[in-house]
Every structure is written in C-alpha cells, then in structure tokens.
Amino acid sequence: MKQVTIKDVARAAGVSYSTVSRSLTGSPEISEKTRERILQLCREMNYTANTVARSMVMKSTKLLGLIVTDISNPFMSEMAYYIDGQTRDRGYNIVLCNSLRSPEQERILFELMISRKVDGVILLPADSESYRNLSPLLGSVPTVFVGENLRDAPESYVTVDNFRGAYMGVEYLYGLGHRKILYFGKRKGSTTHQLRSEGYEAACRDLGIRPHYLNNTFSSTSIKHGYQLALQLFSQPLEDTAIFAATDTNALGILQAAEEKGIRIPDDLSLLGFDNIRDSGLPRIGLTTIEQPRKLLASMAVDSLLDKIENELSGYTHRILTPTLVERTTCRAVTPEG
Amino acid sequence: MKQVTIKDVARAAGVSYSTVSRSLTGSPEISEKTRERILQLCREMNYTANTVARSMVMKSTKLLGLIVTDISNPFMSEMAYYIDGQTRDRGYNIVLCNSLRSPEQERILFELMISRKVDGVILLPADSESYRNLSPLLGSVPTVFVGENLRDAPESYVTVDNFRGAYMGVEYLYGLGHRKILYFGKRKGSTTHQLRSEGYEAACRDLGIRPHYLNNTFSSTSIKHGYQLALQLFSQPLEDTAIFAATDTNALGILQAAEEKGIRIPDDLSLLGFDNIRDSGLPRIGLTTIEQPRKLLASMAVDSLLDKIENELSGYTHRILTPTLVERTTCRAVTPEG
DNA sequence: TTGAAAGCGCTAACAA
DNA sequence: TTGTTAGCGCTTTCAA
Numbered sequence: 001m002k003q004v005t006i007k008d009v010a011r012a013a014g015v016s017y018s019t020v021s022r023s024l025t026g027s028p029e030i031s032e033k034t035r036e037r038i039l040q041l042c043r044e045m046n047y048t049a050n051t052v053a054r055s056m057v058m059k060s061t062k063l064l065g066l067i068v069t070d071i072s073n074p075f076m077s078e079m080a081y082y083i084d085g086q087t088r089d090r091g092y093n094i095v096l097c098n099s100l101r102s103p104e105q106e107r108i109l110f111e112l113m114i115s116r117k118v119d120g121v122i123l124l125p126a127d128s129e130s131y132r133n134l135s136p137l138l139g140s141v142p143t144v145f146v147g148e149n150l151r152d153a154p155e156s157y158v159t160v161d162n163f164r165g166a167y168m169g170v171e172y173l174y175g176l177g178h179r180k181i182l183y184f185g186k187r188k189g190s191t192t193h194q195l196r197s198e199g200y201e202a203a204c205r206d207l208g209i210r211p212h213y214l215n216n217t218f219s220s221t222s223i224k225h226g227y228q229l230a231l232q233l234f235s236q237p238l239e240d241t242a243i244f245a246a247t248d249t250n251a252l253g254i255l256q257a258a259e260e261k262g263i264r265i266p267d268d269l270s271l272l273g274f275d276n277i278r279d280s281g282l283p284r285i286g287l288t289t290i291e292q293p294r295k296l297l298a299s300m301a302v303d304s305l306l307d308k309i310e311n312e313l314s315g316y317t318h319r320i321l322t323p324t325l326v327e328r329t330t331c332r333a334v335t336p337e338g
Numbered sequence: 339m340k341q342v343t344i345k346d347v348a349r350a351a352g353v354s355y356s357t358v359s360r361s362l363t364g365s366p367e368i369s370e371k372t373r374e375r376i377l378q379l380c381r382e383m384n385y386t387a388n389t390v391a392r393s394m395v396m397k398s399t400k401l402l403g404l405i406v407t408d409i410s411n412p413f414m415s416e417m418a419y420y421i422d423g424q425t426r427d428r429g430y431n432i433v434l435c436n437s438l439r440s441p442e443q444e445r446i447l448f449e450l451m452i453s454r455k456v457d458g459v460i461l462l463p464a465d466s467e468s469y470r471n472l473s474p475l476l477g478s479v480p481t482v483f484v485g486e487n488l489r490d491a492p493e494s495y496v497t498v499d500n501f502r503g504a505y506m507g508v509e510y511l512y513g514l515g516h517r518k519i520l521y522f523g524k525r526k527g528s529t530t531h532q533l534r535s536e537g538y539e540a541a542c543r544d545l546g547i548r549p550h551y552l553n554n555t556f557s558s559t560s561i562k563h564g565y566q567l568a569l570q571l572f573s574q575p576l577e578d579t580a581i582f583a584a585t586d587t588n589a590l591g592i593l594q595a596a597e598e599k600g601i602r603i604p605d606d607l608s609l610l611g612f613d614n615i616r617d618s619g620l621p622r623i624g625l626t627t628i629e630q631p632r633k634l635l636a637s638m639a640v641d642s643l644l645d646k647i648e649n650e651l652s653g654y655t656h657r658i659l660t661p662t663l664v665e666r667t668t669c670r671a672v673t674p675e676g
Numbered sequence: 677t678t679g680a681a682a683g684c685g686c687t688a689a690c691a692a
Numbered sequence: 693t694t695g696t697t698a699g700c701g702c703t704t705t706c707a708a
Binding site: 353354355356357360367368369372391393394395396397 | 677678679680681683684685686
C-alpha cells in the first residue's frame with residue numbers, strides 16, 4: 001500500500017516541500033493562492049499528512065491512553081463513550097486497553113502508553129493499590145485517576161463522594177421506615193468500597209440503627225458473585241427489611257437469587273443499589289440506586305487532563321462529585337416495627 | 339516531562355547508540371555480555387524506547403483502528419473487549435472511535451486512521467452504505483468489516499448468517515405451536531436487517547403461515563424506539579401469539595411496553611429477540627433470542643485482518659457464522675388454533 | 677562485534 | 693512569500 005508523501009505533492013506542485021507543509025498546517029506565512037492550489041492538489045493526489053512523522057517533530061501524538069479494567073462493563077464503556085466524544089472535538093484520539101483488574105497488566109499497559117508517547121492517560125484503576133504501584137511512572141506522563149478516591153495523594157483524580165452516597169442511601173431507606181438494613185457486598189482492597197461502607201455505618205450510627213454486613217468474599221463484583229452470595233443469604237430466614245447493595249451488579253445478582261427463592265422485591269424486601277449502571281434502568285428491573293454521574297465524571301476527567309497537558313500545569317486537582325438518588329421500583333415504604 | 343532517549347543511554351554506557359538499539363531489538367549481532375549490560379542500564383535510567391520514532395522507520399505503528407457506531411452499546415463494547423484481548427497478545431493496540439452512526443463522521447474517522455498510519459482497521463459500519471462510501475479509501479489501509487453482509491464485495495468481512503438466524507427463529511416459534519408471528523422492527527438501510535426479514539419471510543412461506551410486519555419508522559434501534567413502537571401496537575387488540583423482534587434492544591422496549599399495558603410475557607404473548615446482548619440474560623428479563631457469537635466474530639475479524647497485514651495478503655475473505663438459539667423464558671408453547 | 681551515517685516524513689528556524 | 697536545512701529518535705545498511 002504505497003503512501004504518497006509530502007515530497008510527492010511538492011514535486012507535483014513544483015514547490016519546495018516546506019511550502020506544502022505550510023499550506024497544511026495553516027501557517028500564515030503563505031499566499032492564499034498557493035495554499036488553495038496546494039490543498040486542491042493534495043485532494044487530487046489523495047494525500048493525507050503522516051501523523052506519525054508530525055508527532056515526532058511536534059513532540060505530541062494527540063493520543064490519550066484510556067486504561068480500564070474491562071470495557072465490556074457498562075460503566076466503563078459509557079465512560080469511554082463520553083471520554084472519546086469530548087476529546088475528539090479537541091483533536092485527540094483514544095488508545096484503549098483493558099487491565100483485566102490485574103495490577104501487573106496495568107503496570108505493563110501504563111509503561112506501554114509511556115513508550116507510545118501518548119499525551120496523557122486516563123486510568124480507571126485496577127484496585128486501590130494502583131496509585132502506589134504506578135507512582136514511579138506517574139512523572140513520565142500526565143495522568144488522571146477516575147473513580148478511586150486517592151485521598152490527599154499528589155495526583156489528579158475525579159471520583160464520586162462514595163461516603164455521602166452511601167449515607168444518602170441509608171437516609172432514604174430510613175425515611176421509608178426501614179430499620180433493619182443489611183449492607184451487602186462489603187469489600188476490601190478498594191477505597192471506593194471502603195468509603196461506601198463507612199458512609200453506611202456513619203448513617204446507621206447517626207440514625208440509631210444497627211449496622212451489619214454481608215461481606216463479599218470474592219475480590220471483585222459481578223452479577224454472578226452477587227447471586228451466589230445472595231443465595232447463601234436467602235438460605236436462612238432473613239430479619240432485614242431492606243438490602244443496600246455495594247454495587248448495582250451485586251444488586252442484579254440479588255434480584256436473580258430472590259426470584260429463584262420466591263422472595264418478592266419490593267414487597268418482601270427492599271433493594272437499593274449503587275452506581276446506576278445502564279442495566280438498572282431496564283424494564284422489569286427498575287433498580288432504585290445511587291447514581292454516579294458518568295457524563296460529568298468523564299468531562300471532569302478530560303478537563304483535568306487536558307488542562308495539565310495543554311497548559312503544562314504541573315499541579316494536580318481533586319474533584320469529588322456528589323451522587324444522586326434515582327428512585328425506581330425496588331424500594332417500598334414499610335411501617336417501622338417497635 | 340523530560341524523556342530519556344537512546345542517546346542518553348548510549349552516552350552513559352560509553353557505546354554508540356546503534357549498539358543500544360541492537361540490544362533492544364534483540365538483534366543477534368551483539369555480544370550477550372554487552373546486551374545484558376545495556377538492558378540493565380536502560381532499566382536503571384528508566385528508559386523506554388520511543389515507539390513513535392520506531393514506527394517511522396519500521397513503517398508500522400502496531401496500532402489498529404477500531405471504528406464502532408457507539409461503544410456504550412453492549413454489543414460493541416463486548417466486541418471491543420475481545421478484539422483488544424486478541425490483538426494485544428500480538429503486540430497491537432487499539433485506537434477507538436465512535437462514528438455515532440453518521441456516515442459523514444465515519445468517513446472522517448477512517449481518513450484519520452489512515453493519516454495516523456494504523457496498520458489496519460476493524461469497522462463496525464454505520465450503515466449499509468458504509469462500504470460504498472468508504473471504498474475510495476479502502477486501498478489505503480487493510481480493513482475488515484464486522485457485522486454487515488457485504489455480499490460479494492471485494493473486501494473482507496465477517497458476519498453472522500442473519501437470514502438463517504431469522505429462519506431458525508420462526509421454526510422455533512412454529513415448533514412451539516405459534517401460527518401468528520409478527521415481525522417487529524423491520525428496517526431499511528441495513529443489509530443485516532434486510533436479511534433478517536428475508537429469512538423470516540422465507541420461513542413463513544415454507545411453513546405455510548402468513549408473514550406480516552410492524553415496520554420500524556425510526557432509522558435506528560434502541561430500547562426507547564422499541565418501546566414507542568410497541569405502545570402503538572398494544573393500543574389495539576393483538577391477534578398474534580408471538581413477536582419476533584428484529585433486535586434485542588427492540589425486544590427490551592416491547593417488554594417494557596407490555597409490562598405497562600398489563601400484557602404478560604410469555605403467558606399472553608411470546609417474545610423472541612435477535613443478538614443476545616448482555617442485558618438479555620439478566621434476571622427478570624431472560625429474553626429468548628438468536629445469538630450472535632461475539633467472541634468468535636471478534637477472533638475471525640482479528641485473524642482476517644492480521645493475516646492481511648502480516649502476510650501482506652492482498653485478497654479478501656468473507657466469513658459468515660451460523661447463529662444459535664438461546665432459550666430462556668420469554669417464549670412458551672401454545673396449542674395451534676384451527 | 678561495534679561504530680558511522682543515512683534516512684523514515686514531517687515542522688520550523690533561518691536565509692533569500 | 694518561498695526555499696534550504698537541521699533535526700525529532702529510532703533502525704539498519706555498510707565499514708571497520
């Protein structure tokens with residue numbers, strides 16, 4: 001597949017190749033007449049500038065690395081959608097990689113992005129250790145972490161206020177009359193989940209009800225894991241009137257187990273999720289949940305990153321967004337006992 | 339962000355920079371001793387080769403363009419997941435773009451991929467005209483189309499046998515006793531949909547039942563559109579005992595409308611989808627559907643493309659996979675009338 | 677086994 | 693306004 005280069009165009013036009021370059025880059029130091037003529041010729045010859053060569057001299061690839069744990073996860077793919085939309089307008093393209101939640105893979109990918117000379121990377125981290133694992137590399141490329149609270153780490157991140165989200169969730173359930181609320185899927189190894197369970201606990205304490213947990217013995221969340229855990233839970237009589245699931249995927253698993261066990265939701269049991277993934281809004285599911293504002297999360301991440309890149313800012317920004325409650329059909333009011 | 343280059347390493351090692359290059363590329367014409375020493379030094383200096391510069395001279399970026407209509411669509415994101423997995427093993431990375439189903443955007447993106455000098459592109463086309471629109475550019479980069487039947491066009495594609503899938507669907511419903519089967523969401527402007535409705539019609543003819551359609555007046559498919567269309571349908575008494583939806587997203591919309599109208603599925607009406615998107619397997623949904631084998635589709639696409647690239651094959655391949663029926667809970671047996 | 681040098685396709689500083 | 697030229701960081705002949 002023979003490619004036509006700037007030299008071929010120059011030869012055909014009978015000018016030097018810097019003149020062609022000037023026409024292409026929109027340089028002012030060239031006559032409008034010549035530019036028109038050259039541009040026309042480029043079209044005729046089917047010439048498109050070689051971005052790789054341009055990147056070399058410009059020291060900018062206009063490429064952004066996007067490292068997610070798993071693009072087939074609806075939360076991630078929606079984020080990718082928004083991120084692509086908002087960066088392409090600004091002349092960037094996305095190099096997509098899946099870390100598969102492996103810290104090892106994640107490090108390899110991060111190094112790969114560095115050697116590919118991407119202008120920046122947006123990272124949806126594999127776990128709560130990602131920041132620590134990657135920190136020796138963070139000086140090599142502008143980076144923003146998404147969805148993980150890095151507390152006061154000196155690196156940009158944007159996330160949702162998971163503590164507050166969980167707190168709100170408990171308040172909502174309490175307002176509906178629930179006094180026995182189980183937190184389902186508590187999980188180690190993730191700041192996000194740490195904060196969610198802390199928010200739950202704080203709210204319980206403030207409202208004078210007893211916090212209690214069903215721990216997630218799996219290290220990741222998926223519908224299947226939620227289902228297995230819930231099956232276990234439903235094998236004994238349940239005292240609780242409401243379950244607060246750590247994630248929507250967990251909640252979906254609970255839904256499935258409940259259906260099999262003949263437990264009606266919300267009639268017998270209220271269910272509240274966290275994330276508001278796309279699936280949750282589907283007919284027949286209608287999961288009430290705490291929403292992470294994905295579009296906003298994406299645009300904040302993009303803004304932070306491009307600021308860093310384009311203004312050569314060397315600082316960092318932390319943005320914590322407040323989640324909102326999306327009421328659907330899995331929670332109902334009950335009369336508080338006692 | 340100062341980057342260390344091959345020259346810095348060479349200087350530090352007291353060798354010429356071609357020696358460093360040889361250590362890195364695994365060239366045989368270098369002593370094992372020197373290589374070890376250099377490699378060690380690279381690690382110490384935190385040096386990673388500049389892929390952009392390498393691409394220039396190698397005339398290969400090890401980058402593949404992936405153009406989808408919308409990565410937030412679960413079908414596409416799963417494809418992306420598999421494609422990434424199978425290409426990264428082979429040293430490639432993916433540049434992801436969304437065409438938003440706009441032929442105009444799609445052409446711009448395709449040109450962008452050409453100027454980025456990707457080694458190949460995998461295209462999930464915006465519509466049935468994509469091949470024609472893009473054909474002037476197809477000579478510039480190895481390409482494979484996914485999910486659209488290009489008939490006998492001289493370009494690689496991999497797709498599912500949509501005709502056969504629809505035919506199988508009708509046979510299944512017929513076997514369950516259904517004689518009045520509505521095809522829901524017939525749509526123009528897509529070979530895929532053309533073939534599906536042809537398969538439906540052929541099966542009806544062969545089985546001696548009357549084909550009839552509810553046309554999709556929207557040009558794209560989404561849950562919302564399916565919902566609106568179904569609402570319209572359910573506003574009058576329905577003769578049919580089964581609906582064959584052109585896509586799972588349509589079927590999901592039907593599910594929602596049915597729920598609102600108090601039509602029980604499958605008790606009052608059987609529903610069959612097409613695609614088997616992830617959502618369809620969710621608890622409480624359990625849509626019976628014709629499955630497109632996504633993982634296989636992805637690996638065939640990757641194989642076709644990499645064959646073309648790595649073996650500099652100038653021909654093309656057509657691969658049409660047979661779909662399978664996934665039985666879940668939205669279809670039930672009825673006693674045929676008459 | 678190693679070094680010197682050309683060249684990949686482009687941009688931009690400098691000259692004309 | 694245009695041309696000449698250096699150089700971006702690398703791989704790969706060709707010589708030594």
